[in-house]
Structure formats: C-alpha cells, structure tokens
Amino acid sequence: MFVVMASAASEAEILGVKGRILAEGLTPFQHAGSDHLAIAVVGEIGARRAVLMDQLAALSGVERVDPINRPFKLTSREFHPEDTVIRVLDAVIGDGSLTMIAGPCSVESRDQLFETADAVKAAGATILRGGAFKPRTSPYAFQGLGVEALRYLAEARERTGLPVITEVMEPSQVDVVAEYADILQIGTRNMQNYSLLRDVGRVARPVMLKRGYGATVEEWLMAAEYIVSSGNPNVILCERGIRTFETYTRNTMDLAAVPLAHQLTHLPVMVDPSHATGKRWLVKPLAIGGVAVGADGVMVEVHPRPDEALSDAEQQLNLDQFRDLMAALIPVHEQVRSLYGDPSPRSTVLSGSVPSGGGLAKH
Ligand code: PEP
Ligand code: MN
Numbered sequence: 170m171f172v173v174m175a176s177a178a179s180e181a182e183i184l185g186v187k188g189r190i191l192a193e194g195l196t197p198f199q200h201a202g203s204d205h206l207a208i209a210v211v212g213e214i215g216a217r218r219a220v221l222m223d224q225l226a227a228l229s230g231v232e233r234v235d236p237i238n239r240p241f242k243l244t245s246r247e248f249h250p251e252d253t254v255i256r257v258l259d260a261v262i263g264d265g266s267l268t269m270i271a272g273p274c275s276v277e278s279r280d281q282l283f284e285t286a287d288a289v290k291a292a293g294a295t296i297l298r299g300g301a302f303k304p305r306t307s308p309y310a311f312q313g314l315g316v317e318a319l320r321y322l323a324e325a326r327e328r329t330g331l332p333v334i335t336e337v338m339e340p341s342q343v344d345v346v347a348e349y350a351d352i353l354q355i356g357t358r359n360m361q362n363y364s365l366l367r368d369v370g371r372v373a374r375p376v377m378l379k380r381g382y383g384a385t386v387e388e389w390l391m392a393a394e395y396i397v398s399s400g401n402p403n404v405i406l407c408e409r410g411i412r413t414f415e416t417y418t419r420n421t422m423d424l425a426a427v428p429l430a431h432q433l434t435h436l437p438v439m440v441d442p443s444h445a446t447g448k449r450w451l452v453k454p455l456a457i458g459g460v461a462v463g464a465d466g467v468m469v470e471v472h473p474r475p476d477e478a479l480s481d482a483e484q485q486l487n488l489d490q491f492r493d494l495m496a497a498l499i500p501v502h503e504q505v506r507s508l509y510g511d512p513s514p515r516s517t518v519l520s521g522s523v524p525s526g527g528g529l530a531k532h
Pocket of ligand 2: 274444470
C-alpha cells in the first residue's frame with residue numbers, strides 16, 4: 170500500500186505518517202510525484218493490511234491510501250507513475266533518447282579497449298561497456314583481467330568522456346567496481362543473488378540488472394525490488410534472452426518483455442541482442458526489433474577483431490558493423506518515437522492493464 174499525502178500536507182504531517190509506519194516495524198519509502206507526495210509502506214504487512222490502511226487514512230495530512238496490487242512495490246507503476254530517468258555523466262537513460270551501450274565482451278588489453286572506445290564513441294555510442302570480471306561457463310576459459318581492466322575502463326572514460334559499465338559478480342567486488350565504474354552490471358547468472366542485489370542497492374551508482382535466463386518477468390522485477398528497497402532507485406532493466414527449447418540461437422530474445430516491463434514498472438528497459446542471439450548476423454535485426462518495441466536502448470558487444478576475441482567471439486560486431494548498426498537504428502528510433510508519441514514511447518503502450526503474472530502456462 171502507499172499513502173498519498175494531501176498537496177498541502179506539512180512536514181510534520183509527513184513525519185507523522187512515516188513515524189506510524191516505522192512504529193509498525195515497516196519501512197516508509199517516499200516518492201515525490203508530479204503533484205503529490207506518496208509514501209510506500211514496505212515490509213511484511215500480513216493480516217494487518219485492512220486495519221493499517223484505515224489507520225493511515227485517518228492521519229492528518231493524508232489524502233488517501235491506495236493498495237499496490239503487485240508483489241513488487243517500489244518498482245511498480247502504481248506507486249511511481251512517472252518514468253525513471255537516470256543521468257550518468259552526459260548519458261541520459263529513460264528520457265526517450267536512444268541509449269547505446271557498446272564495447273567488448275571482455276577488456277583484453279588497454280589497446281583493444283581504447284581502439285574500441287574511440288570507434289564506438291565516434292559512431293554515436295553513449296556508454297562504453299567492457300567485462301573485467303567475467304562469468305564464464307567453463308572454469309578454464311578466460312576469466313577477465315579484473316582490477317587491471319577496471320583501470321583501463323576508467324582511462325577510457327577519461328579519454329572519451331563516455332560513462333563505463335562493467336559487471337560485478339560477487340559482494341566482495343562491489344566496492345572496487347563502484348570505485349572505477351559509473352554503472353554496475355548484474356549478469357544473468359546473478360539475477361537472484363540476493364546478497365549481491367542488496368549490496369549494489371547500497372552504492373551510489375546506477376545498476377543495470379540483466380534478466381535471469383530462466384527468470385519470469387515477475388522474478389526479474391522482484392530482483393529489481395531488492396535493489397530499490399535497499400536504497401538505490403537507479404535501476405535499468407536489460408532483456409538479454411531467456412533459455413527455451415530453441416538451439417539455433419544462444420537464447421530466445423523475449424521482445425514482449427520490453428513493453429510489459431514498461432507497463433509494470435517505471436524503470437528504463439534495455440535490450441542486449443548480442444547475448445540474446447549469440448550470432449553476429451542476428452544482432453542488427455534484433456536490435457531493431459528491441460527499439461521498435463520501445464526499448465530505451467541497446468547493449469551490443471563490439472570488438473576490433475571479433476575472431477580473435479577471448480570471449481563471445483561469435484557474437485561481437487566489428488567496428489564497421491557497429492557503425493552500420495547505428496546508421497540503421499537512429500531512423501528506426503525516430504520513427505518509433507513518432508509512432509508511440511512523446512514524451513516517451515512507453516506512455517501510449519501503457520494504456521491497457523496487465524493482469525498479475527505467475528499463473529500457469531497457457532498453450
Ligand atoms: C555480459 O554482458 O558481459 C554478460 C556476461 O551478459 P549476461 O550476464 O547477459 O550473459
Ligand atoms: Mn559476452
């Protein structure tokens with residue numbers, strides 16, 4: 170549930186509501202919307218719900234108390250109707266502009282990163298990616314350069330002005346990654362690593378949360394809820410493909426998840442057609458598809474010589490292919506904006522209502 174304060178509510182009345190919530194052993198989360206202040210009541214409410222709603226509604230300065238009919242609360246559109254817009258250096262994510270995250274799967278050397286960074290920046294990328302700590306299926310495969318790669322990423326930021334994003338794989342790495350990187354990435358394999366989610370919820374850096382390859386949309390949003398309820402409101406969702414029975418592609422890119430997530434939450438939603446398809450030639454059509462369904466941006470892997478890459482060689486674009494992708498995406502994005510309307514593509518996609526998820530599969 171959340172408490173909507175009257176527009177004339179005083180500071181003392183707001184504190185009174187928060188104090189009442191805290192006295193119940195629950196946590197108040199404030200959201201200053203366009204015309205009202207809302208305070209979400211988060212925690213295990215259980216059987217107290219009806220009584221507590223009445224008690225809160227009777228407090229001075231309260232306009233009304235609304236339920237949140239979803240298991241995710243702070244990330245829900247009900248509580249927070251406006252889109253979340255995230256600013257990192259010069260990049261703006263979720264404002265209707267096209268965010269392009271590009272860079273190598275793994276940082277392999279300073280030269281490889283700089284060559285890629287210069288080229289993707291010149292072609293219009295807005296954020297630079299590069300793996301430092303790599304989650305590899307095989308323990309014998311290249312595991313990333315670790316802190317050395319983080320230093321190269323920070324140097325590449327100085328060189329290009331682009332903010333950098335890199336994956337953090339475990340709680341003990343959070344501080345060092347947050348020291349060097351502008352955005353922390355949680356990979357598909359860690360989407361339900363709750364201690365990691367709580368830890369990235371405590372740092373002052375935006376987090377890009379990749380969808381678990383076996384996760385439902387609801388599980389993904391609950392993972393985002395862990396981060397936001399730990400104190401970090403700046404979460405970007407990324408659809409990167411889920412595992413299905415199909416074997417031609419590395420994963421199956423769930424395009425419906427993009428407008429669905431936009432409908433259910435206020436968070437920006439990106440797509441990653443590189444990991445979704447695992448095939449270089451499929452990256453462009455699926456990137457176009459992602460933008461066409463309203464994604465706030467695209468993450469792609471780019472390498473100067475993909476065939477020599479130490480990880481994900483088959484799915485990385487070369488520099489020319491990235492330039493070609495940008496040239497294709499910009500007009501698609503413009504067209505999509507005019508189709509869906511301003512200020513953001515999602516606002517008109519959002520008019521229907523979505524029943525709660527988690528039901529039995531229907532065939
Ligand atoms: C990555 O983006 O480097 C990565 C490993 O992606 P995912 O977690 O989606 O597999
Ligand atoms: Mn990769």
